[in-house]
Amino acid sequence: MADTWLPSLKTATPQEGFELAAKLARVGVKLTQPSADIRDKLRAAYEQDSTQLIASSQVIAIHFQTVAAANNYWRD
Amino acid sequence: MADTWLPSLKTATPQEGFELAAKLARVGVKLTQPSADIRDKLRAAYEQDSTQLIASSQVIAIHFQTVAAANNYWRD
Amino acid sequence: MADTWLPSLKTATPQEGFELAAKLARVGVKLTQPSADIRDKLRAAYEQDSTQLIASSQVIAIHFQTVAAANNYWRD
Amino acid sequence: MADTWLPSLKTATPQEGFELAAKLARVGVKLTQPSADIRDKLRAAYEQDSTQLIASSQVIAIHFQTVAAANNYWRD
Amino acid sequence: MADTWLPSLKTATPQEGFELAAKLARVGVKLTQPSADIRDKLRAAYEQDSTQLIASSQVIAIHFQTVAAANNYWRD
Amino acid sequence: MADTWLPSLKTATPQEGFELAAKLARVGVKLTQPSADIRDKLRAAYEQDSTQLIASSQVIAIHFQTVAAANNYWRD
Numbered sequence: 001m002a003d004t005w006l007p008s009l010k011t012a013t014p015q016e017g018f019e020l021a022a023k024l025a026r027v028g029v030k031l032t033q034p035s036a037d038i039r040d041k042l043r044a045a046y047e048q049d050s051t052q053l054i055a056s057s058q059v060i061a062i063h064f065q066t067v068a069a070a071n072n073y074w075r076d
Numbered sequence: 077m078a079d080t081w082l083p084s085l086k087t088a089t090p091q092e093g094f095e096l097a098a099k100l101a102r103v104g105v106k107l108t109q110p111s112a113d114i115r116d117k118l119r120a121a122y123e124q125d126s127t128q129l130i131a132s133s134q135v136i137a138i139h140f141q142t143v144a145a146a147n148n149y150w151r152d
Numbered sequence: 153m154a155d156t157w158l159p160s161l162k163t164a165t166p167q168e169g170f171e172l173a174a175k176l177a178r179v180g181v182k183l184t185q186p187s188a189d190i191r192d193k194l195r196a197a198y199e200q201d202s203t204q205l206i207a208s209s210q211v212i213a214i215h216f217q218t219v220a221a222a223n224n225y226w227r228d
Numbered sequence: 229m230a231d232t233w234l235p236s237l238k239t240a241t242p243q244e245g246f247e248l249a250a251k252l253a254r255v256g257v258k259l260t261q262p263s264a265d266i267r268d269k270l271r272a273a274y275e276q277d278s279t280q281l282i283a284s285s286q287v288i289a290i291h292f293q294t295v296a297a298a299n300n301y302w303r304d
Numbered sequence: 305m306a307d308t309w310l311p312s313l314k315t316a317t318p319q320e321g322f323e324l325a326a327k328l329a330r331v332g333v334k335l336t337q338p339s340a341d342i343r344d345k346l347r348a349a350y351e352q353d354s355t356q357l358i359a360s361s362q363v364i365a366i367h368f369q370t371v372a373a374a375n376n377y378w379r380d
Numbered sequence: 381m382a383d384t385w386l387p388s389l390k391t392a393t394p395q396e397g398f399e400l401a402a403k404l405a406r407v408g409v410k411l412t413q414p415s416a417d418i419r420d421k422l423r424a425a426y427e428q429d430s431t432q433l434i435a436s437s438q439v440i441a442i443h444f445q446t447v448a449a450a451n452n453y454w455r456d
Contacts, residue, residue: 006395028437057104070453073146133180149222209256225298285332301374361408377450
């Protein structure tokens with residue numbers, strides 16, 4: 001991952017911030033399992049497993065805290 | 077999800093903030109499993125599983141931290 | 153839940169704040185499983201399961217962070 | 229629990245703050261399972277289960293964040 | 305644990321702060337399971353279990369948030 | 381680990397901050413399981429286990445909160 005994939009935590013809207021949080025959650029998985037092939041195989045299984053869907057939603061929630069704080073909660 | 081579903085983190089009351097937190101938790105699942113059909117099937121199972129209900133409640137709690145901070149804890 | 157059940161995050165004491173945190177944890181479950189009958193059945197099981205008791209205690213802990221911050225840690 | 233068990237989040241030292249955090253974690257369990265008999269039976273099991281010991285340590289960690297913030301990290 | 309084991313959250317460097325966070329995670333386990341013998345037996349098992357290693361790493365991460373904040377992120 | 385591996389939490393960009401968070405998550409595991417041999421064996425298994433990949437991503441998320449705050453969210 002030599003590319004720039006995270007130039008900034010600023011987003012125009014809370015919704016874009018939420019999408020960024022989801023991206024960060026995915027990149028966190030990618031750093032541990034770099035093979036796209038294996039990730040795709042795993043995805044087929046965990047997309048059908050509500051425990052893992054809730055766990056994924058939790059990782060997004062933690063990142064959304066960070067992104068929201070970085071954007072001063074889009075108050076400005 | 078091209079629609080605007082999160083225009084702001086501001087809510088009139090803590091209770092509406094809690095409901096927004098629950099919505100964010102659901103959207104976090106939806107981003108990972110976009111099929112409403114599959115989500116409905118999974119819901120039938122996890123609604124009967126206290127471990128998953130507690131896990132869902134935890135994701136709401138994390139989002140409520142964010143929403144509450146965004147609203148300055150409704151102190152104003 | 154059309155009633156007002158969360159008018160404010162302010163409590164008179166830390167202890168009342170802790171009780172409010174426990175209430176928020178319960179409401180988080182209720183939003184996902186609205187049937188009181190099913191919740192009662194599940195409760196009978198998870199009250200005997202230490203893993204789930206610890207998980208419940210964790211959700212309370214997360215909400216207590218929010219309630220404590222909202223009350224400026226009852227410093228005033 | 230009609231008694232006052234949490235009059236304040238202030239402690240004299242970080243160490244006392246850590247002990248308060250451990251107490252809050254225990255009370256969180258107690259609120260969900262009020263029977264001391266059942267809790268004692270469960271304790272015998274989970275004290276031998278490293279997964280649950282780590283989970284307990286995590287709940288303490290979350291409460292310690294709150295207690296530490298309440299005490300301004302004992303910087304004063 | 306009558307000794308003073310946590311006189312302060314201040315550390316000279318981020319690295320020492322991380323080591324303090326790891327210590328706090330261990331003490332959290334110790335408060336729940338005071339027997340060193342039992343903890344040693346459990347350690348032999350969970351050191352070979354990646355799920356528990358990740359869970360331990362998570363408890364350290366939570367404590368590191370606290371220690372880092374207490375040290376104003378070693379910015380001064 | 382006598383070497384200096386964490387001289388600072390400052391990074392030039394959010395992306396480098398994310399990579400530092402991933403490093404902190406790995407070091408957290410290393411502190412509990414110091415043997416590189418055993419960690420390598422475990423990695424072969426958990427890299428194929430989506431539950432553990434999501435859990436790893438969560439630890440990174442928690443550390444990223446710390447690193448992002450330390451860098452004032454790279455706003456300056």
